[in-house]
Amino acid sequence: MTATSFAAPRPLVAPAALLAGFAGAVAVRVAVAGPAGGASIRAGLVFAALIAVLAAAGRAGVALTPRAVAIGLGGAAALVIPVLLTHGIGTARPGGNYAAWAVATAVVATAEEAVLRGALYDAVRRARGVDAAVVVGALAFAALHVPFYGWRAVPLDLAVGLVLGALRVVSGAWTAPAVAHVGADLVGWWLL
Amino acid sequence: MAALAALAATAALAPAAVPIYDGIGNPDEPYRFVNPPANAKTTKAPTTATITVPIHSGVSAAEYANTAEQGPQLSLYLPLGSLQAPGGASTVTVKAEPKAPPTSPLPSDGTIVSNVYALSATAGSQPVSIIGTGRREPTLQMRSPDASQPGPVFEYRTTSGWKRAATIRVGVDIYQASVPTLGDWALVRLSSPESAGAGGSGVNWGLLGGGIALLVVALLIVMIRVRRTGAEAS
Numbered sequence: 001m002t003a004t005s006f007a008a009p010r011p012l013v014a015p016a017a018l019l020a021g022f023a024g025a026v027a028v029r030v031a032v033a034g035p036a037g038g039a040s041i042r043a044g045l046v047f048a049a050l051i052a053v054l055a056a057a058g059r060a061g062v063a064l065t066p067r068a069v070a071i072g073l074g075g076a077a078a079l080v081i082p083v084l085l086t087h088g089i090g091t092a093r094p095g096g097n098y099a100a101w102a103v104a105t106a107v108v109a110t111a112e113e114a115v116l117r118g119a120l121y122d123a124v125r126r127a128r129g130v131d132a133a134v135v136v137g138a139l140a141f142a143a144l145h146v147p148f149y150g151w152r153a154v155p156l157d158l159a160v161g162l163v164l165g166a167l168r169v170v171s172g173a174w175t176a177p178a179v180a181h182v183g184a185d186l187v188g189w190w191l192l
Numbered sequence: 193m194a195a196l197a198a199l200a201a202t203a204a205l206a207p208a209a210v211p212i213y214d215g216i217g218n219p220d221e222p223y224r225f226v227n228p229p230a231n232a233k234t235t236k237a238p239t240t241a242t243i244t245v246p247i248h249s250g251v252s253a254a255e256y257a258n259t260a261e262q263g264p265q266l267s268l269y270l271p272l273g274s275l276q277a278p279g280g281a282s283t284v285t286v287k288a289e290p291k292a293p294p295t296s297p298l299p300s301d302g303t304i305v306s307n308v309y310a311l312s313a314t315a316g317s318q319p320v321s322i323i324g325t326g327r328r329e330p331t332l333q334m335r336s337p338d339a340s341q342p343g344p345v346f347e348y349r350t351t352s353g354w355k356r357a358a359t360i361r362v363g364v365d366i367y368q369a370s371v372p373t374l375g376d377w378a379l380v381r382l383s384s385p386e387s388a389g390a391g392g393s394g395v396n397w398g399l400l401g402g403g404i405a406l407l408v409v410a411l412l413i414v415m416i417r418v419r420r421t422g423a424e425a426s
Contacts, residue, residue, distance in 0.1 A: 014417040021410030027403030031396040050407060057414045078196055119414075163196060 014123040015136065018058055022115060022140060025050040030147045041104045048111040055111065058119025063173040072179020075167040079160060079184035106182045113178035116141055116161075117168040134165030160184075220263045220365070223337035226307050227292035232337075238290040238307055241266055245284045245313075247277040252284060259288070266290075266309050267333040268371070274324030281315035288312075293378065299347050299354040302382040305337055306344070311374040322373060330371040336379050339365040349376035356380075 025047055033043035116137045125133040138161030145153045164177035171177075224238035241264075243257035252275035258264040266288050275284050290307040298304065311332075313320035322330060336344055346357040346369035357369040367379060 014414060014421075017410045017413035017417065021407050021414065024403045024406030024408075024410060027399050027406065029403075031398075031400035031403060054407070054411060054414070057411050057418065059418055166196075 012127050014058070015120060015127055018054065018115070018120045018123055019136075019140060021054045022051060022120070022144075025054065026144055026147065033148075041100070044104055044108045048108040051115045052111045055114035055119045058115070058123060060114045060118030060122070060174060062114075062175065064175045065173065068171045068173045068176040069179055071167055071171040071176040073183060075163060075177065075180030076183025076187065078163060079180060080187045102186055105185045109181040109185050110178045112141070112144070113164070113174050113181050116174075117164060117177045118174035121165070121168055121174065130169055134162060134169060137165050137168075138162045220335065221261055223306070223335070224261055224265065224290075225337070226290050238265060240290065241268060241288040243268075243270075243286050245270060245275060245286055247281050247283060247315075250277050250279075252277050255286070257286060257288060259290075261335075263335060263366075264333075265307070265335045268311065269331040269333075271324055271328045271330065274322060274328050274330050275313055276321050276323040278315050278318050278320065281318075281320075284313050284315045284320050286311075286313045291376075294376075297349075297353050299378075299380045301354075301356070301384070302344075302347075302380040304347075304378045305381045306334060306379040308349075308376050308378045309334070310376055311371065313374055322371065325372075331368060332371045332377060333362065333366055333368045334377070334379055336365040336367060342382075343367060344379035344381045347378060347380045348373065354378075354380070 028050060029040075029043045029047035032046050033040035120140065121133045121137055124136045138158055141161035141164070142154045142158040145157045149157075164181060167177040167180055168174055222233045222235050224235045225232055226238055228235075239260040241257035241259045243255050245255045246253045251273045252270065254270060254272040254274075256267065256269040258268075259266045268286065268288050270286065275286075277284060288309045288311050290309055293304040293308050313322075324330065332346070334346070343361055343365070344367065345359040346367060347354040348357060348371075349355075357371075359367050359369050362368045371377070
């Protein structure tokens with residue numbers, strides 16, 4: 001008789017806890033924002049701080065290499081070009097508070113990538129593999145938008161989440177999708 | 193490549209310009225007026241929201257229509273069975289077309305601050321009316337030209353003038369109402385805003401407490417798991 005051993009799948013406790021923590025942080029953001037919704041910079045920064053703590057607890061290491069930056073910049077272009085082609089460039093954007101908005105947006109986007117494509121990605125990958133890690137991160141990313149932008153945003157944000165997950169796989173670091181995410185956000189100001 | 197293909201497809205098919213970013217919501221473009229006030233910025237013309245609603249077994253499907261501004265100046269949601277489908281019709285065309293406020297009649301309790309949107313539904317050449325009530329009643333959201341408070345309220349035109357609709361504020365400058373009837377709808381800033389009932393601000397303390405509790409429990413679990421994983425590895 002031959003003994004056959006199977007590698008038991010790692011438990012999903014850590015990914016589930018990270019997702020629950022992320023959901024809690026989203027709830028805090030919604031609660032703090034009130035009617036201002038996604039436009040509340042205060043709520044956005046509170047949210048960023050909370051998920052940064054979550055990412056740190058999940059040991060999301062930082063690796064900002066030239067390669068990750070280059071991949072991230074390419075990813076930013078990939079995120080922006082389809083929207084640019086389909087919706088064009090805005091001509092009447094208010095420009096007064098762009099700097100403050102840009103800083104806050106970069107902080108929030110970076111924190112989101114640290115937890116979604118950093119800590120959560122690593123936890124899901126260890127438990128269920130790379131494909132699951134990409135999909136779970138994309139689903140969480142899309143779900144995050146629902147309280148602020150409604151269900152209409154889900155298909156596109158799900159696709160964006162998959163692209164950001166692919167950047168994580170290719171680069172091996174969450175900093176690449178962070179660069180892409182921040183870049184797309186900042187360019188997004190000018191897009192219709 | 194699959195992710196990029198999905199991105200391109202969803203970007204092309206998105207019903208309106210959808211935020212591709214996360215983080216802080218970027219601001220809306222300036223309001224597009226049909227008849228701009230003197231101090232308004234020059235903009236493109238406002239757009240019409242149009243949707244073709246399928247009819248299955250005499251029941252209208254759930255659909256929604258957005259105008260194409262960023263963010264949409266109007267969004268109309270039609271729940272399942274909200275429209276009276278005429279016999280033999282397979283589709284109903286629903287439109288929300290912007291037009292300038294009328295010269296008369298005007299609301300008696302305030303000033304129209306948005307475009308007037310003419311909501312219509314037709315099957316062929318036949319007008320279609322709303323039959324849905326309660327959860328099957330259509331929902332209308334409109335963006336106000338500015339976020340100043342107290343905010344405006346919805347009013348719709350009747351044969352005897354303009355009638356106020358129960359209005360809730362669902363965003364910085366976005367307002368929502370149930371739609372019992374098609375026709376002309378607009379946002380009206382009331383002369384006596386204390387009766388508007390469209391306010392709402394501040395922190396949701398219950399949600400805040402629940403979110404923090406969930407986050408703290410999750411953090412504890414994550415830290416314990418990470419510590420155990422590290423111990424096992426060493």
